[in-house]
Amino acid sequence: MTDRALRQGEGASRGAGEAPLPETLAFLGSEPRDWIVLLKPRVMSLVVYTGLIGLLVAPVPMHPVRAAVAVLCIALAAGASGAINMWYDRDIDAVMRRTAQRPIPTGRISPEAALGYGVALAVFSVLLMGLAANWIAALVLALSIAFYVFVYTIWLKRRTPHNIVIGGAAGAFPPVIGWAAATGSIELAPIALFCIIFFWTPPHFWALSLFAHADYARAGVPMLPVVAGARETRWQILIYTLMLVAVSLVPLALGSAGLLYALAAVGLGCGFLRHAVAVLRDRQDAAGISLTGDRPAKAAFRFSITYLFALFGVLALDRLVATAGWLPIWS
Amino acid sequence: MVVMAEHDPQAVGRPESLSRDESDALARRRRARNRALFLVLLGLVALFYALTMSRLSEIGDPQQWSRPGAIAPSR
Numbered sequence: 001m002t003d004r005a006l007r008q009g010e011g012a013s014r015g016a017g018e019a020p021l022p023e024t025l026a027f028l029g030s031e032p033r034d035w036i037v038l039l040k041p042r043v044m045s046l047v048v049y050t051g052l053i054g055l056l057v058a059p060v061p062m063h064p065v066r067a068a069v070a071v072l073c074i075a076l077a078a079g080a081s082g083a084i085n086m087w088y089d090r091d092i093d094a095v096m097r098r099t100a101q102r103p104i105p106t107g108r109i110s111p112e113a114a115l116g117y118g119v120a121l122a123v124f125s126v127l128l129m130g131l132a133a134n135w136i137a138a139l140v141l142a143l144s145i146a147f148y149v150f151v152y153t154i155w156l157k158r159r160t161p162h163n164i165v166i167g168g169a170a171g172a173f174p175p176v177i178g179w180a181a182a183t184g185s186i187e188l189a190p191i192a193l194f195c196i197i198f199f200w201t202p203p204h205f206w207a208l209s210l211f212a213h214a215d216y217a218r219a220g221v222p223m224l225p226v227v228a229g230a231r232e233t234r235w236q237i238l239i240y241t242l243m244l245v246a247v248s249l250v251p252l253a254l255g256s257a258g259l260l261y262a263l264a265a266v267g268l269g270c271g272f273l274r275h276a277v278a279v280l281r282d283r284q285d286a287a288g289i290s291l292t293g294d295r296p297a298k299a300a301f302r303f304s305i306t307y308l309f310a311l312f313g314v315l316a317l318d319r320l321v322a323t324a325g326w327l328p329i330w331s
Numbered sequence: 332m333v334v335m336a337e338h339d340p341q342a343v344g345r346p347e348s349l350s351r352d353e354s355d356a357l358a359r360r361r362r363a364r365n366r367a368l369f370l371v372l373l374g375l376v377a378l379f380y381a382l383t384m385s386r387l388s389e390i391g392d393p394q395q396w397s398r399p400g401a402i403a404p405s406r
Contacts, residue, residue: 028353029364030360032366065385066382069378069382
């Protein structure tokens with residue numbers, strides 16, 4: 001029998017939706033991929049991307065090797081935060097369908113090992129950032145890890161429906177870190193990028209929580225649809241999307257972006273607004289629960305990812321074009 | 332005489348006897364972890380080598396180190 005077959009047997013013995021049983025085949029220990037899963041690679045990709053854009057749009061060029069190491073540090077720090085988050089949230093992960101197969105709830109990695117791994121990676125990433133780039137960037141990196149672990153994971157996540165609003169700041173740090181790594185300073189331009197991610201986070205996660213609210217309710221996480229209802233959440237998505245579109249124009253006012261970015265910000269903003277309105281006008285019952293299987297919310301969630309990738313990508317392209325002298329930067 | 336057994340965290344929850352499949356899977360996972368650790372260590376060596384080289388390239392021409400205010404001591 002192959003390792004995969006054993007693993008399938010392990011999964012089958014638990015049954016879908018049940019709390020996993022650590023005593024099944026947990027004694028086999030972890031596989032390397034379990035340690036990668038602990039780093040939340042999907043979340044990491046967005047963090048790395050926005051950090052890289054922060055580094056690229058900075059006016060000071062950076063040695064390519066040191067730039068690559070700085071991006072690696074951002075990735076490791078995000079992964080470390082994810083590992084510590086999985087250690088702290090192991091009880092709710094075990095009861096949520098989406099997270100029940102993670103390495104800690106299944107017993108493939110012990111909670112203590114996950115915590116040690118996360119803390120070691122966090123310390124290593126901060127020290128490496130200090131050595132490779134500068135200590136300002138290292139300080140902001142340390143702050144972002146501390147914010148995600150202590151403010152979001154430990155303090156806000158289980159206490160308030162506004163967990164995503166304030167906790168979203170943790171995911172908004174990477175462009176500031178990238179900029180600081182290149183320049184050794186923090187200016188208004190990276191703070192504008194911080195604000196874009198900050199206002200992007202609530203509609204992104206609330207769209208997700210509209211169609212995954214049963215999971216959050218089962219785990220006792222006070223996400224907005226669970227606490228305030230689906231109807232209120234739909235309104236909040238629209239309000240935050242409006243604020244996001246307004247904030248996305250700030251780089252133009254600061255003179256750190258040009259025509260290309262302006263076109264993209266307006267076009268993508270209109271697209272996001274259209275999705276937010278569709279979520280609001282979705283066919284629903286008296287409680288605001290969707291009668292269409294939350295199709296508009298799923299579409300809005302998918303679009304929100306495209307939105308951020310495209311907006312930041314165009315910002316980097318815009319900077320490249322302006323540096324090459326093809327188009328002027330508005331100032 | 333009492334012999335203190337070495338603590339093995341992976342032994343927690345392990346049945347007293349393993350089937351051949353389970354024993355093979357256990358060995359396979361252990362090998363995979365060892366290989367991954369080796370690659371991580373190799374990566375760290377490469378990382379610090381590249382970082383040192385990039386730092387050195389910024390210091391500039393070693394022939395110029397004897398000028399006043401240079402980073403390295405004059406030879």
